Amino acid sequence: IARLYAVDFAEVRLPLPDRELRWLDLPLGYAELPAEGPEITLRAEFAGEPHEWRGQVVRTEGEIDARSRMVHVVARVEDPYGRDDPTLRRAPLAVGLFVQGEIEGRTLPGVFELPRAALHDDRAGEGDRVHVIDAEGRLRVRPVEVLHTERETVVIGTGLAPGERVSVSALAAVVDGMPVRVSGESASPADVASPTPPAADGEPRS
Known part of the structure; x- marks a missing residue:
């Protein structure tokens, strides 16, 4: 045989x-x-x-x-x-x-890829949130829709706009609207959110 x-x-x-x-x-x-x-x-x-x-x-x-x-x-x-x-x-x-x-997966237009440190999980029934720094230098707690989660990054569907700054710093206490200080663009605790370009390998990966 x-x-x-x-x-x-x-x-x-x-x-x-x-x-x-x-x-x-x-x-x-x-x-x-x-x-x-x-x-x-x-x-x-x-x-x-x-x-x-x-x-x-x-x-x-x-x-x-x-x-x-x-x-x-x-x-x-x-x-x-x-x-x-x-x-x-x-x-x-x-x-x-x-x-x-x-x-190779589907191409998702108009989504944002952020470090996982930028996402604050739902712990009080409020849903997933990120901390956005507005034009006046105040921190805003923003609910977002998480489409996909990787080991180091998350893909956000709705809740952000191009050019918004998202904080990736771990803050002990957060109050919506509190003033924050950004210590300079080169050493800033905030990243500028930008749309994720269409990926050749179809991110998110499976």
Whole structure:
């Protein structure tokens, strides 16, 4: 008895939390993916060096894992062993290799990416907030809509305007409207909020 594997393409099964599906153009019901599904980059370390392979998501599986609540998508990588182009200096995407995947997501216009230190979590039923410094040098507590959270950053949907200054300093006591002093632009505790440019890799990442 032998196992046979295709060498013209490889398929990789990837689990996704259901909360991440809102950022991806993937069908959730009885529908086919478009002719070209979302692009995906697979990364792994092999023989002590980092490698990556590019492919596309070709389908989703029609079930949700009962334990992990994960939805599985299947990505396809053409020529995983470099048979068609021997000049490629990369490791083969061999069966059994553990990889991490980054799927191209939707572009979100008019959003803001801030350091997580700028976000103040809901602790008194007031929702997520940031501290904005107005033109008069007063601190304003501003409710915002958090669209996505990363390890170091958050993506804000509504609540900010281009050019507003957002404080990232940890303040012991905050009163809306209290005067604050910015010690100079080069050493300021405030960052200027600016719209996040459209990301080539479709941030937020999944």
